[in-house]
Amino acid sequence: LARFTGRPLFDPLFPLLVAGMVGALLAGDLFNLFVFLEVASISSDALVAFGTERREVEAAFKYVLLGALASVAILLGIGTLYASTGFLNMADLAVAVRTGVVPSQLVFLVSALFLAGFGIKAAMMPFHAWLPDAHPSAPAPISAMLSGLLIKTLGVYALIRVFYTVVGIDPRVQSLLLVLGCLSMVAGVLLALGQDDLKRLLAYSSISQMGYILVALGINTALGVTAAVFHALNHALFKSALFLSSGSLERVAGTRDLRKMGGLYRVAPATSLGAIGAALSIAGVPPFNGFWSKLLILIALLTSGHLVVGGIAAATAVLTLVWVVGLQRRAFFGALPEHLADAREVPAPMYAPVLA
Secondary structure (H helix, E strand, C coil): CCCCCCHHHHHHHHHHHHHHHHHHHHCCEHHHHHHHHHHHHHHHHHHHCCCCCHHHHHHHHHHHHHHHHHHHHHHHHHHHHHHHHCCCEHHHHHHHHHCCCCCHHHHHHHHHHHHHHHHHHCCCCCCCCHHHHHHHHCCHHHHHHHHHHHHHHHHHHHHHHHHHHHHCCCHHHHHHHHHHHHHHHHHHHHHHHCCCEHHHHHHHHHHHHHHHHHHHHHHCCHHHHHHHHHHHHHHHHHHHHHHHHHHHHHHHHCCCEHHHCCCHHHHCHHHHHHHHHHHHHHCCCCCCHHHHHHHHHHHHHHHCCCHHHHHHHHHHHHHHHHHHHHHHHHHHCCCCCHHHCCCCCCCHHHHHHHHC
8 A cells, every 4th residue: 555645535436426326216206316326426437546646647647637528427317307307306207207297209319328427437438438447447346345235225226216216218229238238248258358457357357247247237127137236246246356355366466467467376376265265156157146136137038038038148158157267277286386386375354354
């Protein structure tokens, strides 16, 4: 942590980030939802740039620009609904949409704006560009919050809340969710396979896992929504564990470059065990939690007749296992490099939460 400046600012910024996410979860009208999304976004912008060096500031600037585009799209959608109905309360808006007060063409326009805005927050392809830069730049605890919670709350939860309780899901929006979800799944995992930076690899894998959630939502069935929420909860657990482990591994090895690691299980067994367990979960290996939510998503896809999307999801799971096996081989097993001969396990407070 010696390279970080303004460390006393971390203490107020982190609770502010949590407060923004909690407020977004509890908001009962669209404008309050937007306000709390902005509170969480502003604090996360500052935390991404916490290192204040060129790479961190550049990543935060990209995050700010794309976040501003997302905010404009969301605010335009909210403003359009308010101009049409005079309501901001979600329950009142839902009644107005169902009774035809809002024209169907306007509902589709608002849905497209919300999909773009919340899609950026969720790092959905092709709105993903901020995430692979933000994760390597942010401290490990913030990376865990960004991928484990922030993109779920500001992206997935907001999408579910708006589409399923306010505007409904137009068949064209369903198709967009399925197409963009497949794109996120496949492109995310392929990009992850080519990474040597551990945190950048995990960032691309987050984009891929968001694809699973999006296709489950695109099915528009009770089982699909259940599977999406289940996978979002599981992803919050195993991806937070992986990013916390990345910080521990960086402390043990002095680098995030997988080419300079190897044999870390010998010198840091507890950290390695936690990371391996979380990696097996994201790969969908039974009996870990990621297996059950991915299985439920596949069942939801196949029972609803989306056989092609189900095949893509299954192939993505196999490719995820490929990078997980590669991560284990490159980081934890094999020969221990000479420059890591003096490496030692991190303190217990760093690996205990991951193991828990």
